[in-house]
Amino acid sequence: MIEKEKMLSGLMYQAWDAELLAERQKAKELCHQLNHLSPSQPETRQALISELLGQESDACLESPFNCDYGYNIKAGKGFYANHGCTILDCAPIHIGDNCLLAPGVVIATAGHPLDPVERASGEEFAKSITIGNDVWFGANVTVCPGVTIGDNVVVGAGSVVNKDLPSNTVCVGSPAKPIKDIPPKQ
Template sequence: MKTEKEKMLTGDIYQAFEPELVAERERAKAICFTLNQTCPTDREGRQTLIHQLLALEETVETDAWIESPFNCDYGYNIKVGKGFYANHGCTILDGAPVTFGDDCLLAPSVVIATAGHPLNPTERASGDEFAKAITIGNCVWLGANVTVCPGVTIGDNVVVGAGSVVTKDLPANTVCVGAPAKPVRAID
């Protein structure tokens, strides 16, 4: 029988308020709180906290930079390539893996949410939840206030315009805008 965490990580319906998951979210929230209270010029201190939050081994080097405030659910499901930058006010709900390629930029107030709930009100009220992985390619720029929904893949070199809502996969080398976001132009 799968644990609630195993169900979460495999995309099955799970109970998010199970004690192990609550404890793991509290760990991430405590690190986010400390990160959000750390002076922006304390680069070494902030890098240490980013390492802890993303559950990186000490031998793993990263140049990832996260501006405050930043919030996430678990942290350990967020994988970033080189050159990752998250601007102020970003939130990543990482019940499932969120994978970023190299040189990804998140503008202010981006929301990336792997979590969702059943449409059936009785199931939803019971605490049922699911999480679907999100993959973001290399050299992607998400504009201010972009929302990325569960299960989406965004190809390499994509620019998503401010305020867009990404509900479906977006092809590489495109500018995408709207709610839902759709390609409006190719990028050479």
């Protein structure tokens, strides 16, 4: 397997592989263009967002926005990321419809080995993240690799999501835990 195949399969891989470096560089260039584009150019902005995500998208990404690859972000309709969001999409991230990210949210599929020798060798891994429909993350929420968040979930500001969260709940804390039920969407 090449390093990209390993990365997308959840296996340990070398992030400094030439192909992966080139793909991250392309995403950085697109993010740079997006982050320096005047807000008075909405059509150009939307075209850059669609190019970055590798699909036609109505996503609204406020500047600054940063990601690793872009093409692994599968955003549903009505996706909004407020200022200062970072998405490390080394593995696929599936985001449902009508999801909102407050400022400073980090969604990270990438992780590193606990063993210091392995970590120093450049090895890392990535695990997919799934976010349901109608989800809202408060400011500075961090979502860790491999989690699934159900539909109609609100995650309170500053929370760290390191385990799956059930649908129709308000979740807060580090680690984030359900504290309240929300009526299901009718």
